[in-house]
Amino acid sequence: xxxxxxxxxxxxxxxxxxxxxxxxxxxxxxxxxxxxxxxxxxxxxxxxxxxxxxxxxxxxxxxxxxxxxxxxxxxxxxxxxxxxxxxxxxxxxxxxxxxxxxxxxxxxxxxxxxxxxxxxxxxxxxxxxxxxxxxxxxxxxxxxxxxxxxxxxxxxxxxxxxxxxxxxxxxxxxxxxxxxxxxxxxxxxxxxxxxxxxxxxxxxxxxxxxxxxxxxxxxxxxxxxxxxxxxxxxxxxxxxxxxxxxxxxxxxxxxxxxxxxxxxxxxxxxxxxxxxxxxxxxxxxxxxxxxxxxxxxxxxxxxxxxxxxxxxxxxxxxxxxxxxxxxxxxxxxxxxxxxxxxxxxxxxxxxxxxxxxxxxxxxxxxxxxxxxxxxxxxxxxxxxxxxxxxxxxxxxxxxxxxxxxxxxxxxxxxxxxxxxxxxxxxxxxxxxxxxxxxxxxxxxxxxxxxxxxxxxxxxxxxxxxx
Amino acid sequence: xxxxxxxxxxxxxxxxxxxxxxxxxxxxxxxxxxxxxxxxxxxxxxxxxxxxxxxx
Numbered sequence: 001x002x003x004x005x006x007x008x009x010x011x012x013x014x015x016x017x018x019x020x021x022x023x024x025x026x027x028x029x030x031x032x033x034x035x036x037x038x039x040x041x042x043x044x045x046x047x048x049x050x051x052x053x054x055x056x057x058x059x060x061x062x063x064x065x066x067x068x069x070x071x072x073x074x075x076x077x078x079x080x081x082x083x084x085x086x087x088x089x090x091x092x093x094x095x096x097x098x099x100x101x102x103x104x105x106x107x108x109x110x111x112x113x114x115x116x117x118x119x120x121x122x123x124x125x126x127x128x129x130x131x132x133x134x135x136x137x138x139x140x141x142x143x144x145x146x147x148x149x150x151x152x153x154x155x156x157x158x159x160x161x162x163x164x165x166x167x168x169x170x171x172x173x174x175x176x177x178x179x180x181x182x183x184x185x186x187x188x189x190x191x192x193x194x195x196x197x198x199x200x201x202x203x204x205x206x207x208x209x210x211x212x213x214x215x216x217x218x219x220x221x222x223x224x225x226x227x228x229x230x231x232x233x234x235x236x237x238x239x240x241x242x243x244x245x246x247x248x249x250x251x252x253x254x255x256x257x258x259x260x261x262x263x264x265x266x267x268x269x270x271x272x273x274x275x276x277x278x279x280x281x282x283x284x285x286x287x288x289x290x291x292x293x294x295x296x297x298x299x300x301x302x303x304x305x306x307x308x309x310x311x312x313x314x315x316x317x318x319x320x321x322x323x324x325x326x327x328x329x330x331x332x333x334x335x336x337x338x339x340x341x342x343x344x345x346x347x348x349x350x351x352x353x354x355x356x357x358x359x360x361x362x363x364x365x366x367x368x369x370x371x372x373x374x375x376x377x378x379x380x381x382x383x384x385x386x387x388x389x390x391x392x393x394x395x396x397x398x399x400x401x402x403x404x405x406x407x408x409x410x411x412x413x414x415x416x417x418x419x420x421x422x423x424x425x426x427x428x429x430x431x432x433x434x435x436x437x438x439x440x441x442x443x444x445x446x447x448x449x450x451x452x453x454x455x456x457x458x459x460x461x462x463x464x465x466x
Numbered sequence: 467x468x469x470x471x472x473x474x475x476x477x478x479x480x481x482x483x484x485x486x487x488x489x490x491x492x493x494x495x496x497x498x499x500x501x502x503x504x505x506x507x508x509x510x511x512x513x514x515x516x517x518x519x520x521x522x
Binding site: 175310 | 490507
């Protein structure tokens with residue numbers, strides 16, 4: 001009984017190692033709804049306020065988000081989707097065909113760790129709402145370590161509950177997230193409207209004045225670096241770098257009837273990464289007005305102050321519905337490496353790591369850096385898939401080299417990954433290039449390294465002679 | 467029955483967003499708006515699960 005249940009729970013993606021057949025493709029409506037819901041998540045309650053704390057100006061934020069999100073949509077539409085509909089494989093299988101199982105195992109390990117930390121930050125966000133009735137001392141912007149034992153206990157308890165749910169059923173949580181999505185989007189909208197009213201906005205002129213002088217003042221808070229329009233553009237573009245140019249969304253878009261469905265991501269990014277970020281920034285500004293010079297950074301308390309119970313519940317639900325599938329995905333990534341370990345044990349271990357990570361508020365306070373790092377670490381493998389797809393014939397090297405050369409470890413793919421990250425690290429340490437800006441040069445470097453090394457190790461001529 | 471739950475759901479969504487607009491327009495106090503939004507949340511939570519994920 002239990003085995004059957006667990007088998008059902010860990011049922012993997014359909015067509016895990018096959019191309020999706022034509023009769024299983026899905027229409028545009030489903031993609032539109034899915035993307036609209038997916039990007040209004042717990043992270044949005046943190047990112048908007050962090051922009052305020054980093055002292056971005058109103059004009060920079062507005063224009064930066066418009067442009068950055070547009071670039072993200074174009075990346076999905078022009079880079080990810082065409083490959084997804086042509087190959088119709090999951091990211092993992094596509095990567096395995098190019099890089100080999102050995103490289104994919106390392107990729108899965110990094111992916112799983114990143115998922116753990118992301119889920120951990122969401123548990124911490126939820127805890128800021130759950131702790132309100134217990135008068136829990138909330139973390140501040142500069143906190144890296146937990147402040148009180150109460151915080152640790154709250155986070156660990158929440159982590160335990162979320163892990164138990166992740167072990168018992170992903171599909172139920174997924175359904176729950178679908179249910180919550182329209183309500184959460186409206187809560188974000190309500191937050192913006194109530195917040196503007198509380199800040200005394202009554203006309204278009206006062207909106208502009210309040211945005212510039214009260215909300216996004218252009219002055220960073222104590223201990224925070226200053227953000228410019230470039231930070232906003234690149235963050236909005238690359239916060240989902242792992243999904244678009246990192247190619248994670250091959251797994252989703254392979255079900256699309258047309259490559260043009262990649263552009264439907266606009267529904268998600270302009271709701272979640274525009275409306276929700278603006279709204280949560282407004283919420284934070286209201287909080288700062290009422291608590292002048294406060295360093296406290298607690299999305300739950302901030303939402304509760306402006307929206308009451310609905311706001312606090314929204315923070316818990318948003319954090320939970322983000323953390324839970326993330327823990328589950330981390331478990332799946334690890335199970336790719338340890339296929340013989342039962343999935344519930346892996347999910348339990350992942351949940352334990354996640355819960356421990358959640359104790360450290362640094363994950364929330366440095367969420368922007370973490371999100372950028374997460375994308376950066378996984379991006380080179382997306383560049384490898386891109387280069388394999390577009391350049392193998394043009395530059396005369398074997399496509400899907402691991403599959404066609406019967407190897408489990410493609411050195412060009414592995415070195416593209418490692419050397420690209422080393423290059424990014426070098427730019428960061430030697431020239432002080434901010435992490436948000438490393439993805440763009442890194443992508444070109446990854447493509448170039450892969451093409452050159454593949455041309456050396458897997459030239460088509462050599463394969464034909466062999 | 468499904469129509470009824472849908473009506474409750476959409477009324478819940480309306481109670482989530484409309485009070486914020488009314489507060490903006492000065493027609494309602496913030497505390498009242500918070501209560502309405504809480505009620506709207508409850509209505510959505512108890513009704514939406516009956517139809518949101520169903521295919522029909």
